[in-house]
């Protein structure tokens with residue numbers, strides 16, 4: 305498995321991570337199957353698992369995904385120390401909705417609860433899930449800085465942010481990662497320069513929803529450019545979608561979700577796929593990523 309640097313830290317993570325969210329949402333697989341999916345990802349060489357306190361059905365179920373990962377890791381024999389579990393705080397789930405809450409008091413409570421659910425005394429990568437329009441970003445990031453100083457979190461990440469928001473946060477803390485929605489069909493963060501900015505500043509760009517998102521991933525199967533290249537490489541269109549992302553920057557780490565073992569294993573294998581010039585030209589023509597000048 306190819307590895308990638310995690311920000312400016314001394315840590316490396318697998319070039320493809322596991323997005324654990326679908327294992328805890330409505331329609332989720334049963335617990336044993338979910339744990340089997342996580343184990344299959346780890347066995348295939350994945351060392352980054354992305355989670356959040358709010359990966360669950362609603363407010364009564366907070367921490368479902370984190371507890372699942374803790375259980376899977378406890379039952380996994382080898383190399384637990386190599387695994388980076390990245391969680392997030394800053395959203396709440398009233399009646400199953402997704403609502404920002406970047407209030408420092410909430411972030412502290414959320415972090416304490418995540419520490420318990422994960423069964424650890426320090427979270428390796430803690431990400432602000434999204435800026436809260438009702439709370440100045442400096443206050444939310446300030447809360448994460450305090451948690452870091454207290455040793456409850458080791459590294460800080462942001463999610464769903466613009467360049468301006470990253471720059472504001474970097475005045476207060478070292479930003480290790482930025483987790484934004486980046487895939488073949490949603491290239492906004494290429495056009496606005498966030499992907500380049502992260503590479504220039506040694507920030508890992510964790511690409512969430514890399515297949516188009518949990519509810520829309522089937523479109524990854526239907527793109528002619530993908531089917532053509534996948535046929536040549538004797539692999540799946542999903543694997544080409546990941547190889548495309550990996551080819552665009554050494555700082556991108558996609559975190560595809562999976563509810564089936566097959567998906568997790570196939571995504572892990574995509575980290576070793578090499579696209580040739582013909583492939584990248586074809587993909588570039590179908591899915592351009594040039595930054596748009598503002």
Ligand SMILES: NC(=O)c1ccc[n+]([C@@H]2O[C@H](COP(=O)([O-])OP(=O)(O)OC[C@H]3O[C@@H](n4cnc5c(N)ncnc54)[C@H](OP(=O)(O)O)[C@@H]3O)[C@@H](O)[C@H]2O)c1
Nearest residue numbers: 323325512513514515516517518521560561563564567571
């Ligand atoms: N920060 C944020 O705001 C935010 C928002 C959304 C998501 N995320 C994170 O990003 C992760 C990924 O996003 P996502 O799960 O919404 O969407 P996604 O990764 O774009 O798509 C997930 C779906 O694609 C299918 N899939 C994935 N890899 C496959 C493969 N190699 N072959 C065939 N099918 C494959 C899976 O199908 P099966 O279910 O059949 O296995 C899975 O349910 C989440 O799990 C979460 O950790 C973060």
